[in-house]
Amino acid sequence: QQPVQSPQAVILREGEDAVINCSSSKALYSVHWYRQKHGEAPVFLMILLKGGEQKGHEKISASFNEKKQQSSLYLTASQLSYSGTYFCGTETANAGNMLTFGGGTRLMVKP
Amino acid sequence: EAQVTQNPRYLITVTGKKLTVTCSQNMNHEYMSWYRQDPGLGLRQIYYSMNVEVTDKGDVPEGYKVSRKEKRNFPLILESPSPNQTSLYFCASSYSGQGLFVGEKLFFGSGTQLSVL
Numbered sequence: 032q033q034p035v036q037s038p039q040a041v042i043l044r045e046g047e048d049a050v051i052n053c054s055s056s057k058a059l060y061s062v063h064w065y066r067q068k069h070g071e072a073p074v075f076l077m078i079l080l081k082g083g084e085q086k087g088h089e090k091i092s093a094s095f096n097e098k099k100q101q102s103s104l105y106l107t108a109s110q111l112s113y114s115g116t117y118f119c120g121t122e123t124a125n126a127g128n129m130l131t132f133g134g135g136t137r138l139m140v141k142p
Numbered sequence: 143e144a145q146v147t148q149n150p151r152y153l154i155t156v157t158g159k160k161l162t163v164t165c166s167q168n169m170n171h172e173y174m175s176w177y178r179q180d181p182g183l184g185l186r187q188i189y190y191s192m193n194v195e196v197t198d199k200g201d202v203p204e205g206y207k208v209s210r211k212e213k214r215n216f217p218l219i220l221e222s223p224s225p226n227q228t229s230l231y232f233c234a235s236s237y238s239g240q241g242l243f244v245g246e247k248l249f250f251g252s253g254t255q256l257s258v259l
Contacts, residue, residue, distance in 0.1 A: 033184065063247065072232060072250035073250050075247040075249075078247060130187065130248065132187075134183060
């Protein structure tokens, strides 16, 4: 079962912040975040493991709430280069070695 | 250069004509996987492989076959393509094939845009 991402789309001005959420109905072992530019392959951002800490680099960070089976991706002081579609991928207890992706969140950053 | 190579990049075919999309990685990864991407549905897993001769179904395996005879290659086979298999396909690989977790980041190929008429 696919995780649910919200919002489906967001438009920002440069310098504004955004939060993208990823929720699962199943117990999660890990959450992956990827960004895809139009016409390109998804590119890895970060992994959050069960029992691990909040991850981040530069102005993009993420958290993992194991009790709620949720993860959030935080984009701070957004730049034009942040535009793209963001996907979360989840590993769950009963899904073997599968990584199941959400439907994606389309982010557009305007000057 | 470490990479996942998919071919072809674009493919137009007709219903029922068997086709193969190739995928090769040069990173000695154990884990390989195929996804299809459709608007609004994200990336849906078709098949994955933990290692040579070990494959398993993903969420949408109907109409597809895979094989893993060598560690580096993981071809996707459509024996009798239908229009509902028109999609963007991605191959991906990662280091981890051990235990329950995928665990490591996925490296994606550049994608294959398939149109079945």
